Amino acid sequence: MTAITHRPLGGHIVTKPFLILGIFVLIAAYFILRRFLFGMGDVSNMSNGYPIGTWVVLDVVIGTAFGCGGFAMALLVYIFNRKAYHPLMRPALLGGVFGYTLAGLAVMIDLGRYWNAFNLLMPWYAQPNSVIFEVALCVMAYITVLWLEFWPAFLERIPSEFKQRFGLDKLHAFLKRYMYVLVAVGVLLPTMHQSSLGSVLLILGSKLSPLWYTAWLPLLYLISALAMGYGVVMLEATLVNRAFKTPSEAALFARLARVAAGLLVGFLLLRWGDLTYRGHLGLAFVGDWDGNLFLIETVLFLAPIFVLLSRRRASQRWQFLAAVCLLAAGSLYRLDSYLMAVQPGNGWTYFPSAPELLITIGVVCLEIMLYLLFIKTLPVLPGSTAESHGRPS
């Protein structure tokens, strides 16, 4: 599709950080085993007042937003034809591959009757009115699309004699030729399920504070997913750039920053406008739990706007801080609307247990480990890596 070359980063795979991450994965594996042997109550504090806990909210609702880098960049690069950003595409895509695949894994841990999960695909059980049904099918399809979009990175690594013998070069050519279809589907699916993650909450009604409950939830979720997508691309690139001393892409990000800031402005205008129109804005200033959460969110949303629209956006350090703030804002918005601002009544409370959180942390660590493994062994990052590490392609 383009002339951009990607190279594996090379270097040792089993490093100290890699091993530390591995320990967390093992701890999580132990508790996951306990969950399957003794039931969810053994490891989690979920209850029938708060039946949705950190596994869904952190790993799926927030985790997939972190996986929206591929979606956000594909929209910019392939749909709005901003080819300058193309070097950022493949690493963003890889983030999406793992963000979504491991969200799928978290769902399998969280499903109370996981052995029936196939029923989601059985037409006679389909329930098209259900928002969750749409989210589930959409996410499954998108995980498939993400791996297919990423597939060329594998194919490029396979020796050409081997490819010819097994006809893989034809597959490569086919994928390249029709990649635009995959790209389009790969933009459509997250548009659908990221907005639907907001629609899911419409059923909560009076259980959710009016500061979050609005008919605009789907659009707010979609905008926040895109903004978080750009945020994660900035964060990822800065970290990789620092850790592996690749050339800085700060100039490119200074332009991307305006896109992200624009989305955040849109988000805040829609949210505050809607609250004002419905006459619920006063709830933000009554000083209670919900009101304060809302104000913290707003500050976190405003901070990156100011940084990204100021001259500071050219500095890598400020870009990084803005990206962290943006991701914190979007994450808190999702955490609040799914859990913290939800009040089921009758004295129910929820705070995750240590094993429950360790499972969530383990899933994230696994994600980072796989990301490191892939960028070191597959052509993911833009081609101008340090010669000592990179392989000639």
Next chain:
Amino acid sequence: MDMSRRQFLRGAAGAVATAAAAPVAEAAAPFAPREPKQLPPKAIGMLYDSTQCIGCKACVAACKEANGKPVEQPQHLAQWNEGTWDTAEDISGKTLNVIRVYQNGAMAEKDREVNGYAFVKRHCLHCVDPSCISVCPVSAMQKNPVTGIVTHNPDACIGCRYCVYGCPFNVPHYQFDEPFGRIAKCQLCSHLLAENPLFSSRDNAAVAAQAGTSATALWKKSRIPACCDVCPTGASLFGWVEELQAEAERRLALKPGEMYEFPRGLLGGDRPAQAAPIGHYQPHIYGEKESGGTQVRYLTGVPHEKLGLPKLPDHSFAAVSEGMQHTLYKGLIAPVALLGGLVFLARRNAREDDERKNDEERPS
């Protein structure tokens, strides 16, 4: 380029904003809620009169027996029993029906808000427009088209627990302490009702003719939900929802303290009634309109919010949620149109790219 970009933006936003003008429960929403659902033709349900309940919990024990659920004994209540008493505090994965008590101050008088106490029964209200059915991704929750009973099918259920999350009354409960847990909820003893052909068809006359008797006779000899069957005072009363509503209105119209013959078990059945004074009712039949209406109705002496019966709007949140889904996904027109636009743009941009590349390559 700019032209098509604008078109794309319009396409994407259009899906969300097409119905921007349509009114909804809360004004300025981008869509209209789905039409409210109507009570099924032969809706059956319950009337619970809190002022008649004596808190004997016979209904709790009978429910466990009828539905094969175990006795529950929370650790912190161990001092109150020696292994025999069921001390379930609320409905749970093992308790489908429970009597809870409201206590205030000196607890001197029953059914009084201040310095009083009151009982309330907790179980599924069998909504006319249930949220649990709307959210269930695998149709495990079903509403019987004839009787309106909301049932759950564990063979379909994937255990995602969105029915628990979405229910405005917090009724479906998942068994978190089991490795192969299930969703538990009251199904109005539909396994007992199934023995009566009256509840299997919309047509009373046909059913009665086939059974060689009258519909009234069939009704009178019906097995009824265990909780209503054992209730000694008629506080839990089983019947056709419309008749139960009329019965509730009748009680509300009478003067508090006036003697009244409270029917027991089955409304319109043969059991002797219980004579008792009419309670000091709150002037509201809970469940008539709440959340789009339910098939269980409550009469209480204490405001219902105090008894854990939440204040809810007259529409079901399922109608709001489905209104949104139907606006965005009606006939899949919006997603298909959006996909078309995306494919067009992605393809054109890819081609431009290839051409540029070819131009660059040619001179060399």
